[in-house]
Structures are given as structure tokens and as C-alpha cells.
Amino acid sequence: MAVSAATRPKPFLEAEFCKGCLRCIDACPKDCISQGDQINAGTGYVPVELDLENCNGCALCIQACPEPFGLRPETDHADHVHAAEFELEDPKTLFGERSSSAPTPVARPGSEIALPATEPLVLKGTYASALGALLAGCRHVFGYPITPSTEGAELMAKVLPKLDGAFVQAVSEVAVVNMMYGCSGAGLPCITFTSSPGFSLMLEGISYMIGAELPGVFVNVMRGGPGLGNIAPEQSDIKLACRGLGHGNTHAITLAPATPQEMLDLTRLAFSLSFKYRNPVVILGDGYLGQMTGVVRLPKTMTKPGLPAWAVWGDREHRSNLICSILLVETELEAHNIHLNDKYAEMAATEQRSDRYRCEDAEVLLVACNTPAGMAKGAVEDLRNQGVKAGLFRPITLWPFPITSLAPLLSTVKRIVVVEASPGQLEDELRLALSHAGIAPPPISSVRRFGGVLPQQSEIVAGVLKGGAQ
Amino acid sequence: MSVFYDRFARHEKGVGLKGHSTHYCPGCGHGIVHRDLAESIEALGIQDRTVLISPVGCSVFAYYYFDVGNSQAAHGRAPAVAIGHKLANPDSIVICYQGDGDLASIGLAETISTAQMGLPLTIIFINNAIYGMTGGQLAPTSLMGQKTTTSPDGRTQMMGQPLRMAELIAQLDGPVYVERVALFNPKQRTRARKAIEKAIRLQTEGRGYAFIEILAECPTHLKMTPEETEAWVKDHMESIYPLGVKKDLTVEPWWDRKAPSFEPEKLLGMIGADHEAVPRFATGFPTHLGGKDISFKLAGAGGDGAQTAALLLARAGIDEGFDATHIPSYGPESRGGTSYADVHLAETEVLNPAAPHPHVLIAFNAPSLVKFAPNVREGGLILYDSTIIDDLPPMPAGRRVIGAPFTAIARGLERPMVKNIVALGALQAATGLFPPETFLATMKMVLKDKPALLPVNEAAFAAGMRHTAEVPV
Helix, strand or coil, rough: CCCCCCCCEECCCCHHHHHCCCCCCCCCCCCEECCCCCCCCCCCCCCEEHHHHCCCCCCCHHHHCCCCCCCCHHHHHHHHHHHHHCCCHHHHHHHHHCCCCCCCCCCCCCEEEEEECCCCCEEEEEHHHHHHHCCCCCCCCEEECCCCCHHHHHHHHHHHHHHEEEECCCCCHHHHHHHHHHHHCCCCCEEEEECCHHHHHHHHHHHHHHHHCCEEEEEEEECCCCCCCCCCCCCCCCCHHHHHCCCCCCCCECCCCCCCHHHHHHHHHHHHHHHHHHEEEEEEEEEHHHHCCCEEEEEEEEEEEEEECCCCCCCHHHHHCEEECCCCHHHHHHHHHHHHHHHHHHHHHHCCCEEEEEECCCCCCEEHHHHHHHHHHHHHHHHHHCCCEEEEEEEEEEECHHHHHHHHHHCCEEEEEEEEEECHHHHHHHHHHHHCCCCCCCCEEEEEECCCCCCHHHHHHHHHHHCCCC | CCEECCCCCCHHHCCCHHHCCCCCCCCHHHHHHHHHHHHHHHHHCCHHHHHECCCCCHHHHHHCCCCCCCEEEECCHHHHHHHHHHHHCCCCEEEEEEEEEHHHHHHHHHHHHHHHHCCCCCCEEEECCCCCCCCCCCCCCCCCCCCCEECCCCCCHHHHHHHHCHHHHHHHCCCEEEEECCCCCCCHHHHHHHHHHCCCCCHCCCCCCCCEEEECCHHHHCCCCHHCCCHHHHHHHHHHHHCEEEECCCCCCCCCCCCCCCCCHHHHHHCCCCCCCCCCCCCCCCHCCCCCEEEEEEEECCCCCCCHHHHHHHHHHHHCCCEEEEECCCHHHHHCCCCEEEEEEEECCCCCCCCCCCCCECCCHHHHHHHHHHHHHCCEEEEEEEECCCCCCCCCCCCCEECCCCHHHHHHCCCCCHHHHHHHHHHHHHHCCHHHHHHHHHHHHCCCCHHHHHHHHHHHHHHHHHHHHHCCC
């Protein structure tokens, strides 16, 4: 469809939008454009000058111009406003209020679908967590194989294609977290299963997700560290999840399940918290829990996710959205951090969770989470049988630490024994929480094993009876 | 022009000049490519469907300008982010806009793997042979001898040679279209414009992954005028980075993904959830074995079936309405040596799932027997495979010790693998754990998809029971 030279639009230029790069001069076959000699007062650049007497509207100068509002066909010009009306300091009068014709984004609600009653399942922890994700409406899973978390990914790889979902085995954990950034940025729930070294690799991306306010669930089946460590269970990443989620001012609700049932229940909860706060949620399991098989009862409903208003979905309704974590203006980044702090404060106020076992009259309070909490629970029974008034306080959220439910117990507690499969990471969280709450605690001792060894029930009993730190 | 915002509200709030000019230096190639991209999106009528992934680098702020869905990625990870978007909404048109540091240095793994994966995506790669945003450092695409702030005496072999991304990507199987274009004269700019539109069109048609490398000008950090930079690209870059189509396959549209299913029955069927109640046979918890929480250790060599037997045991307990757990052996042993399992069975709740001091040990080989027999509780039971362990080592006093020929019985059934089921039969006979029907019902349910295997397993269980019942205690 040839357009004759006579009807092709000629270029026009508003001097303020020319940076004087001169790339258009060579582009013009008719030598219509020349270097100007007047510095533009508004920009400090020297704009080119047009003499369009010989112009045939070939538009090669427009193609050469790097500025969107630089050289343009004069038809564009007519659409907008005459250069003479241009007011440098008042853009609102220049092209109107709107910068986009895209509508205001709206949320599409999700729904809860009733699940028919079923017999209890017998599942290992990683499978239970994967099932929890499926029931929470997650159909997009990104993963990289790492022992002892891999079964979660394997189950998803088997199930998701049949549900028209997607499982992607990424090139690395770095790619995994960024695929999650994309999927979550599009507004959909997603999850990954990893273990300690892989979780380390994801931290940069988690920081980006927190900065960009994106949901996402990270199941870290913790193993022995540092470095390659081993593949045996350790509570090695409590510090990382609670205090070190990548660079910057970051926090995420960190859940610590203790049974396969909780792997399912807390994974479902993680998705709802993640979308509620637009923030990642971390589930810390341990190698034992990932592999442990137990009874798992299904909930009454499953979730069909909606689409949040903020999603970059790739449609007209959400066209005006942006997912990003860059805020160049210092005061804006400060304001963003204040906003994040407000969210963290709300999480701390409303999302503390814990479980208490025989704590009502406890004088010796064991504090433990994950599988070591099982050993500690057994130890409580043994100690009670020996006349020691022991109880177990089990934080389910490690961040925020459930200090509100711990504090009232301390009126009868004469000492605390922290039981953990790490050299003190849980105890540090406990002490920080006590300190922030201004609580002077009773003496704290510990029973610790690590390197892939879990504290055994008999060791805990002995540790408590001995009364001191090991 | 409609694909550019009417006013760049994100560029310093769109106040004054910033509302209508880019943040790029005068003469920068990015602006020209931005225009090509905007025109292509408009020409294809896909503005509403487009998701543009901005990188880290000078074009980090591409989202200032394009009136499309925007996401800004971590350095080098745009292709991974793009995969997330494309799989979330298969109908979206996802375009990665990346510079040479982003795509060809820090993001190489994502670049290559995404290209090979071959999802319909469009990658716009700006190669200007230098790092712009950080201030003129060596890029993976800098030329040999090129002076930058981190190669002040020129690029040498020690810094590696220029990386030819278009050629590298073209030799992969995933991409359908790869072309290198330039911007240094009207002819090249026209080619660039066409190539960009084609690369996006292939995505809209669901044909596959397309990669366009664009030799672009960075006058500021090459310390030249825009005109000189155009000449430098033509005279110095083009010989190292030859222009042209590197790959152009004819591929039929194949990208067609359905919306995910949220049908409860489909999901439940896939995970093996049963609506039928499992029959119960036990009249109470087997407290005669040691209270309300019984622990078992099953140990053998890898392949002995200790884990399967342990799972059946836990499952039988759960089917009877009790609580049960199973933890497999953990660590190097699972790679061929000893494979052992801890099982707990509790009337109401398993407190501690570990079984360091079990009530019952089932040993499939001598090392397991030697290792775990001393830990069995006093009054507990030690059950072992007398086919494998014909010379019984000294056993701790105060424990019942029963040998049964698990292996010989299984061989007799011409199915050596069922020796673990023989062991469960022996356990049943030696302990009266549940009514025998419990195990049979559990096996039937576990094997419901493989009914052909049921008779031999039933026979193995019965033989294990029969033999052990005859052993004098």
C-alpha cells in the first residue's frame, strides 16, 4: 500500500525534546536537517533545525531519532497540541492528566471449592506439603533438585501436567526464584521445594520479591551445613530465614511444621498469608520431617485462586501495573521501607502461632520446633513420669516469634531448656524475642545436637535433669 | 506512538521535560530500539497482552516508557522472570529487553537455558560493547584491545574474547529465529525494525523463541560523538559481530496451553485419596506390646524391602484408627549399605517419631542385627531372617529372639522380593499386633492398582505367620 510522497507526513520537532545527538542528519537523504546553533534554555542541548522544503516524508529521520517525543510525523502532532501551547513546567496542560488509556486494575476474586470427604492419607512430609500447595490453588511450581527436598518437586512434576499446570526444573535455584518472581508477578500462587544450599542461592531473589511485594512460598527442608555439609537433618537455616533473607530490610513469616499433617496445613496457610501480605512465606522443615510418613487428613475445601488487582497479567485490565523493587529517590525508598515495616509490625501482631504441650503448670519449659519438638514431647512425658513438671512450648512461627503466648507461661517456669538441632539458632530467636519484649527470662540452658544429628529423647531428659548447658 | 505513555509519569514523576524525554544520553541506541519495539507492538495489535521485562543496566527504566504490563527483573534474570509470566498467562506476549552485561555475563545460564527451552518468548539483546549504567566497564562483548575503565590498557586474552551471542544462541535447538541487526544507517535501522517485529510476531503466532541481537551505540562511554559511534560500530564491531539472520526455522504454531484444572475429583484421584472407609478389625490398641506407643525398627540392606514393610506397618496402624509414623534411614546408608526404618504406633498421638530403643526389631541381615539388637528394649522382640543369618551372634538377655526364613519362604513362592511381607507375617504371628485381617486389608488397598500382585503377597504373609507360629517361644 504505497503512500505517495505528497501524502506522507513530514516530521516535526519540539525543540525541547531534541537532545541534539544529530543522528537524524545523516539519515535524511534530502539534507533537510542541520545542526542548530541555539542552545535551548530549557534543556541545555542544541536542537537540530528542520528545513522541510525538500522533504518527501520518507521518515528515515524519525526512525533515527532515539527520543519518543523527538522527531515525529506531523499527524502525531495534530493529535496532541501545538508546540506554541507548550508549557515546560506544567505537563498536565500538555497532553492532559492521563499518561495511559489503560483502565484502573481490578481484582478478580478466587473461590473455595468443597472437597468431598475422604479417608485419611498416609503421606511423607514433602508430599504433604506439595498436596497442601495444590489444595491452596498452586498450579505453578519451579524447582531444582536437592536432597532431601526433591520428592516435593517430583510429585509436582508428576501431577501438574495432568492438571494443566506447570512444573519447571530450572537451570539453578537462582533461576527458580526468578521464575517465581515472574509467575507471582503475574498474580498466581507458586512454590518451590529446596534445601539449605539451594535456599542460600535464592536469597537475592527473595529480597527482590519482598521489595516488589510479591507472594511466594519457599519450603526449605533444612540439612547440615555450612557449605555442602551433608544431607542429614539440621535446623541450620533458622538464622537465615528469620534474620537474613537477602539484602536490605527483609522479613518473611517463617513457619516450622512438626508433622506431615502440619506440612500440609501450614503450606496452605503459607499461601494465604503470602497473598494477604504480598510477601514471601518460608516453611522450614528438617530432613527427617521431609522424609517422615504419617497420617494426613484433608481439609474441607480447596482454593481456586483469583487474580489480584496488582498483577501484571498481560491483559488490558492490568496493563498499568508495574512489578519492581527499584526506588531511586531516597525519600521514596525510605517511605517504602516504612510501609514494609508497617507490614512486618502487622505480621508480628497478628500472625504469631505456637503449640503448647503440658505447659499449664510447667516449671521446666522445653522450647523446640520441627522434629526435635517430637523428641522433646516424648521427653516431657518421661520427665513428668519422673516427677519433673515439664512442658513443651513449640513455636510454629519462628518469625514472628510467638512471644505473646510464651510470656504468660513464664510466671510458673523456673527454667527454660532450648532443644534444637543447631548450635543455638533457635535460642537466639528466643532470646531476641524476650529482649524486645522486655522480659527478664528465667535461666536458659540447652540441649543441642547438629551436623545432621538430632537430639534424642533420652539426651533431652538427661540434659534437663542435669540442669545445665551441654 | 500509542504504545509509549503519553506522559512518562514514572520518570521523575513526569514533571516538566522528564515527562516526555528518556533518561538515555544523546544518541544512545536504546531510544531507537525502544521506538522500534513500540511500533512493532502497535503494528501487531498486542499492547494489552504485552509484558515487558526490564533488566538491570541502562534500560532498567524501560518501564518508564512502554504503556504495557511491566516487570523489572534482577540482574540477568529477565528470561527466568519471562518464563514465570509466560506460564502463568500463556496468552501474554512476554518480551525481555536486556543489555550485554545482563544477558551475556551475569545472566548467561538463564539466557542459554531459556533459549534451549524454546518457549515462545522474544529476547531483545542490546550489544553496545560496554557497561553503560555502571560507567564504562568491560563488557563480555567488548572488542579485543578496547579500552574501558576496567581494561584501561585495552582488552586482552586474559579478559576473554568477545562473546558472539547470536551465533551461540542460533546453534541451540530451542530458538526458531535468531538475527543480528544494527542501527548505524537507515538501511540497518529498517532491518532492525523488521526483525524486532518478526521476533514478536513469531511469539504471537505461538511458534517459538526468537532472539534479536542489536549492535547499538553508546557514545558516552565510547567517548565519541553519536556519528563517530555509528562509524565505530560499522567499522569495528560489525567484523566481529557479522550482521544477518543466524537461524530462521519454519515452525507450525504449537503453543497451546489450557487453563489449569481445579476439579476436586481429578486432584483427589491423582493423589490416591479414597472415599471408601477402610474396614477396621482391631478391638483396641495392642497395649500388650509395651503401652500406648510402640516403636519398631526394620533394618536390612538396600533392596530388602524394609522401607516398604515399615510403610505397610504404619499404614495398617492408621487404617485401624491409630496414629503412626515412619521415618526411613537417612544418610549415606541409603546409598546401598544398611537401610533402616523407624516406625511408631500410638493409640492417640506419636510424640517422638524416632526409635532409638525399639520394642521390636526386624533384622533382614547380620550387620543390622548386630547393630540394633543391643538397643532393643528389655522384654522386646528381635525378629530376624534365619535364611540370611544362619549363625546367630550373641543376643542381649531379656529379649524374645525369633528367627524365620524370610528369604527361603519368599524363594519358595518364586518371588524373592516378598520376603519383607513374610517378615510382616512373622511379626503378626509373634506379636498378635492386630488381627491378621488388618494387614491383609491394608495390602489389598495398597495394591489396588496392581491386583495381580495381591495373591503372592497374601501367600507370603500367610507363610510367614504359619512358620513363626510353629516356632517354640
